[in-house]
Amino acid sequence: MAWENDLGDQLFHQNMDNVAPTGIIQYYNLVVKEARGAEVTDVEGKQYIDLLGSASAMNVGHNHPHVVEAMQRQINELVSYDAGYFTNPTSIALAERLANLAPGDGKHKVAFGTSGSDANDGIIKFARAATGRSYVVSFEGSYHGSTFGALSVGACDVDMVRKVGPLVPNIVHVPFPDLYRHYPNETEHDIAMRYLADFMRPFNTYLPAEEVACVLIEPIQGDSGIIKPPAEYMHAIYDFCQENGILFAVDEINQGLGRAGKMWSIEHFGIEPDLISTGKSIAAGMPLSAVIGKDDIMNSLGTSAHVFTAGGNPVCAAASSAVLDVIRDEKLAEKSTIDGEYAKAQFLKLQARFDFIGDVRMFGLNGGIEIVKDKESKIPDNDAAAHIIFRAFQKGLILVKLAGNVLRFQPPLVITRDQLDQVFTILEEVFEDFKQNKIELPDELKNMVW
């Protein structure tokens, strides 16, 4: 088999022997040994440029010295104490900082958790408690996590929910706008209006607006392929929420913290949400998440409805405060915008050369590159995307897919210009190899699922 290295292969299969398949998103046999910034080294010493950024959890880069040092200092003082009972100065300071990060005036509070999934469960709980209503409207294509609440609001992969139901009741999914695949001659306005009609259909037929607690949306959908809806659409659904006492909640777990070129991706729309879920990069991948919400909403639940032994853990909180320092001091949101434009220009050049590169969607250092049969048909080509990411791996890039056929471009925001240039040199070779039919995919990789 055309695997790259023996030790990686051996460990990869040892992992498959012992970890339940549900915990393995199978790509290629990379086993990570260490990482710095945007660079990852595998167990055999081979280096890669990381275009996955640990699934957008590493906006400040791997092992950022300021983050590592903050964690080391905290470990020497206090590793853990259940902050629900007796909290600590590090967690207290972080809570204040995060509450002040929410867009808009007015007091906000936070509820800590340990994963993005539990933060989205929290959104469902707070929204129901604050409104006394039960329904949640979310979007087809969304990924919100894999606890029961998060699974129930998500809708991007049937395997996630197959065999595990019944799910949390009273969730309604509506389609998410797609500006790439649409009817002939539709303008962005036409598309926005068509999807607005889809959004309204449940409310006009079976869903009383006064029974809806919240709308939960990823302002830029991540796992469906980095998709940004028209601003006109976002504003229309926000206005509808405002008019009907429905809370507007945003999932910023993938797209927040500078990833999309703003601290929060909802800032692209100038909307001040009622509730935000954050995780992943908030503590450089350490297990920390938070719901950030308006004061009255956050006061709606009683003791213990949303509290976790390790929620707001001091080592994670120390990492998180350091992450916020780095995002501010290294101006990572601005860098994401500038370098994202640069990367977009490189992708557009490649798109002009290769007919299998369909849409290039880039919002900051944050891209979804559609691999299609051809530009005319726009038919998704999952197999082509699998070949491309495998060759990229062989040539030293960590690159995976979204939604089957979309290349996921989410490097740590600290990636250097030099590294970006290396990335595009390699990608050009990879695309050329694919065009010339030179890539052979190992059998084991023919069933890549995502």
Ligand SMILES: Cc1ncc(COP(=O)(O)O)c(C=O)c1O
């Ligand atoms: C948008 C979004 N929400 C929620 C989650 C779930 O976060 P976690 O895996 O930390 O539970 C993810 C993870 O990929 C995500 O991308």
